[in-house]
Amino acid sequence: MSRRYxxxxxxVLLGVVSQAKTKAPFRTLILxxxxxxxxxxxxxxxxxxxxxxxxxxxxxxxxxxxxEDMSSFLPDFTKYQLVILDYNGDSWPEATNxxxxxxxxxxxGVVVYHAADNAFAGWKEFNQIIGLGGWGDRTEKNGPYVYYxxxxxxxxxxxxxxxxxxxxxxxxxxxxxxxxxxTKGLPPEWMHAEDELYGLLRGxxxxxxxxxxxxxxxxxxxxxxxxxVLMTIQYGKGRIFHTVLGHCGNGxxxxxxxxxxxxxxxxxxxAEWAASGKVTQAVPKGFPDAKTVVRWSGYKxx
Numbered sequence: 185m186s187r188r189y190x191x192x193x194x195x196v197l198l199g200v201v202s203q204a205k206t207k208a209p210f211r212t213l214i215l216x217x218x219x220x221x222x223x224x225x226x227x228x229x230x231x232x233x234x235x236x237x238x239x240x241x242x243x244x245x246x247x248x249x250x251x252e253d254m255s256s257f258l259p260d261f262t263k264y265q266l267v268i269l270d271y272n273g274d275s276w277p278e279a280t281n282x283x284x285x286x287x288x289x290x291x292x293g294v295v296v297y298h299a300a301d302n303a304f305a306g307w308k309e310f311n312q313i314i315g316l317g318g319w320g321d322r323t324e325k326n327g328p329y330v331y332y333x334x335x336x337x338x339x340x341x342x343x344x345x346x347x348x349x350x351x352x353x354x355x356x357x358x359x360x361x362x363x364x365x366x367t368k369g370l371p372p373e374w375m376h377a378e379d380e381l382y383g384l385l386r387g388x389x390x391x392x393x394x395x396x397x398x399x400x401x402x403x404x405x406x407x408x409x410x411x412x413v414l415m416t417i418q419y420g421k422g423r424i425f426h427t428v429l430g431h432c433g434n435g436x437x438x439x440x441x442x443x444x445x446x447x448x449x450x451x452x453x454x455a456e457w458a459a460s461g462k463v464t465q466a467v468p469k470g471f472p473d474a475k476t477v478v479r480w481s482g483y484k485x486x
Contacts, residue, residue, distance in 0.1 A: 210240045210293075210459040212266040213259060217247030218273020221299045226432035227270050229442050230297065230451075233483050237452055237465065240266070250274060261287035266459040269300035275307075285309055289420030293458030295451070296426040301385070302347065313424055315392040315417040316385035318347020327387040332360065332397045332410035339389070346386040350405025352378050352431065354477050355398045357413060357446060364416070365463040366425065366453045367395050373474035376413075379441035382428040383407035391418040396450075414450060416457075423461060425454030445471055445478040445485065 212234060216227040227244050234240040245259050254277055261267065261283050276284070288294055296314045304310040305320030316330055322345065329340040357376050359367045376398070383400045384407060396414035400406030417424040427450060431441045441447060449471055453463045470485045472478040480486070 210266050210456070211264045212240045212242040212268060212455070212459075213261065213264040214242055214244045214268040214270060215247070215259060216244060216270040218250050218271060219299055220272055220302070220434075222432045222434045222436065223270055225439065226297075226430070226442065229432070229439070229483055230268055230270060233442075233448055233451060234268075234455055236484055237456075239452075239456055239465075240459075242268075247271065247273065247276075258283070261292065264292070266293040266295070266455060268295045268297060268455070269303075270297050272299045272303040275304065281307070281309075288313060288422035288424070291421035291423075293455070293460075294422060294424040295455050295458055296424060297451075298380075298428060298430045298432075301382075301426065301428065305346075311387050312390055313417065313419045313422075314387065314426055315389050315415050315424070316387040316412065316426070318382055318385045320347075322346030322386055324386070327389060329384060329386045330389045330392075330394070331383075331407075331412060332394065337394060344384070346384055347382065348384045348407065349380040349382050350400065352380055352441075353401075353404050354378050355381055355401070356474060357396050357398050358410070359396045361393060361395050364393070364395055365461075366414070366416070366450065366457050368463070369467040370450075370471065371473055374446050374472045375475065375477045376429060376446050376472075377440040377444035377477045377479050379429060379444070379447075380431045381406060381411060381413070383409060383411045385412065385428075392416070414454070416454075423458045425458045427451060427454060440479060443479040443481065443483060445480050448480060448483060 216223045231242045301317040302319040305322045324343045393416045394412045397410040398413050400411045402408045415426040429447045432439050
C-alpha cells in the first residue's frame with residue numbers, strides 16, 4: 185500500500201470518527217400546536233435549549249388548530265428516541281394515541297413540559313404516563329393529590345379539583361432525591377425565576393419519583409404545601425421526565441421562567457435521562473443557589 189493511499193484512508197476514517205462524535209445522538213420530536221400557553225414562543229425555545237447541548241437533534245411537529253380536523257395528525261414516533269410534550273388541546277386520533285403508547289411502552293423517552301400535564305384528563309394511559317396532572321375537570325376520580333408533608337411524600341385522597349396556581353413569583357426548589365442522575369450534583373436548594381407554581385396536582389402517581397418540590401406560599405395564593413415540581417415516571421420500558429417549570433405566557437414579552445438557569449439545566453438533564461437513562465452533562469458553575477435567581481439571556485450561559 186502506498187504512503188499516499190494510506191494517508192487518504194486515514195483521513196477518510198478520521199472524518200467518519202469526527203462526524204460520529206459530533207452527530208447529535210437523540211432524535212427528538214417536540215409536539216405542539218395547541219395550548220392555553222404561548223406555544224409559538226415556547227416550542228422554539230425548547231428546541232434551542234436542547235439543540236445547543238449538541239446531544240439532541242430536534243424537530244417541531246405542529247398539530248392542526250383547535251377544532252380543526254385532527255384525523256391526519258399522525259406523527260411518526262418511530263423516527264425518534266424522545267418526545268417533548270408542549271401540547272394541551274384537542275384529542276388526538278386513536279391511531280396517534282396507540283402509536284404514542286407503543287412508543288413509550290417500547291422504551292421511548294418523554295418530557296412532560298409545564299401545561300402539557302393539563303391535557304387529556306379522560307385518557308387513563310396518558311395520566312399514568314404523566315403521573316400527576318391538573319385542570320381539565322380532574323377530580324378524585326383521576327387519583328389522589330400527591331405532595332410532600334413533614335419531609336416525606338404524602339398521598340392525600342381528599343375530594344376536590346385538580347390544578348391551581350397562585351400569582352407568578354420566584355420560589356425556592358428543594359431537591360428531595362439528590363442521587364438521581366438528573367439531580368446529582370445540583371445544590372440541595374436553588375432559586376427558580378418568576379413562574380407559576382402548580383399545586384393540587386392529582387393522578388395515579390404510579391411508578392413515580394418526586395425529585396424536587398417547592399413551597400407554595402399562601403401569601404401569593406398558593407396551597408401551603410410542598411408541591412412537586414420535578415418528577416420521573418416509568419411506563420413500560422419508557423422513561424418520563426415531568427417538569428412543571430417554565431411558564432411561557434400569552435402576551436408576555438419576556439419569559440423569565442424559561443430563562444432561569446435552573447429550568448434550562450434540569451430540562452436538558454431530564455431530557456437526556458429520558459432518552460438514555462443517563463446524564464453526561466456537568467452541572468454548570470453558573471447554576472443558582474438557595475438565595476439567588478440566575479437568568480440566562482438567550483437561554484444559555486454566557
